[in-house]
Amino acid sequence: MTVDLTRTRKRVGVLFSGGPAPGANTVISSVTLAFLNHGIQVVGFLKGFEYIQDFDKHDPASLREGLHYLHLTHQVSQIRNESGVYLHTARANPGRGITSPEDLKDPQKTVRLRNILEALECLDIGVLVTIGGDDTLKTANYLNLLGLPVVHIPKTIDNDYFGIAWTFGYWTAVDVAQDILLNLRGDSQATNSWFVVELMGRKAGWITYAAGIAGMADRMIALEDLGEESLDLALLADELVDLILAREREGKEYGIVCLSEGLADHLPEDQRPKEVDRHGNILFGKIEIGGIVAHKAAMAYKARTGRDKKVTYKQVGYETRSSSPISFDVVLGAMLGYGAFKLVSQEKFGHMVSVSDNFDINAIPFSKLIDKKTLITRLRNVPPGSDFYELKEALSYKPTRR
Secondary structure, three states: OOOOHHHHOOEEEEEEOOOOOOOHHHHHHHHHHHHHOOOOOEEEEOOOOOOHHHOOOOOHHHOOEOOOEEEEOHHHHHOOOOOOOOOOOOOOOOOOOOOOHHHHHOOOOOHHHHHHHHHHHHOOEEEEEEEEOHHHHHHHHHHHHOOOOEEEEEOOOOOOEOOOOOOOOHHHHHHHHHHHHHHHHHHHHHHOOEEEEEEOOOOOOHHHHHHHHHOOOOEEEOHHHOOOOOOOHHHHHHHHHHHHHHHHHOOOOOEEEEEEHHHHHHOOHHHOOOOEOOOOOEOHHHHOHHHHHHHHHHHHHHHHHOOOOOEEEEEEOHHHHOOOOOHHHHHHHHHHHHHHHHHHHOOOOOEEEEEOHHHOEEEEEHHHHEOOOOOOEOEOOOOOOOHHHHHHHHOOOOOOOO
16 A cells, blocks of 8 residues: 555545544644645545545535535644634544454445545545544544555544543643633632532543642542442442531532543443434433532432532533643644654555654554454553552542541
8 A cells, every 4th residue: 555645646635533622723734734845735524524424426516625625725824723623523433333354345334434435536535644533543444454545643632542642632621621620619619619520531531630630629530430340329429428528627618529421331221321423422421420420419418417518510521622722732733743744655554643752753553553353442541550540549638637
């Protein structure tokens, strides 16, 4: 799979898929400029795979410039610090239903993937750069296995990507959440009340722990704290009452608890979220696990003390993924975008762009990120016992020893 773009005059395709992330436009700008500066045209697909997965080569209206794709120009140099996603985004998952390499030989299961290949061929695109999360990485891998030269840039504010220490947008998300938490802490102190704040993090506690540390939360709870156990709501409510009472004994009648949205996935089977979006993704935010915990904690406090305690639920989600990026994420996103150009120029297809110390670019093969038999992507949580995990434990509220 070698492609000399300057010789063949082939174009590069770029798309962004999945939830927004601060720095999205930084990456789109950087990857585009790197190719344009070397005389290679860039086509940006709108809304990820949403349109091209349904491409019909017999219907010219199924692939129209301005509606389904854009020819990107040097004008993208102006979007580097903007919020939002210049190419827009969607959660289309053209590889849904594929669970093994054998499925890639099934014409029915690969129809949308092959539609994508035909759309790219129609536009004379020789390489595709994908920007997205684990589902996007899986799709990139499928396309690569089907013969398309692909380079992938990791994207998730959850920071749970295997193969890279920090994903672009993560620290901006933490920064936004910190400001909100500090504001809520001031409110809780003024009103002698508590807040239970639910933060993003479907599979890992990176945001919950970092935002909680920066925002002076009194307790931070994520999936890593449960291990393989189910979430016992009654037990958790009792533990929070213990925390509230311990702080009251020291004259502090207020506080903040941070929870990860992914805790909803560890509820007992009959309580787990069932609602999904049109692409089959579980809507963790809909169940509002933080609201359930806040209510149960208030009820448990009343049952134990006979007094009422105001425990307010606050969900902090979309705010953290739609902000303008902080400088770190601008530099990181720009390096990842340039890294995609570098990998393409080195013909390292079927690789993900990563960075190491000093933002040196690394190429991580898909084979190290995806199980060869199940085609499932590897995720990276906060290892219990790691220094970062122990830091959040050390900075959680502990009663004063008498």
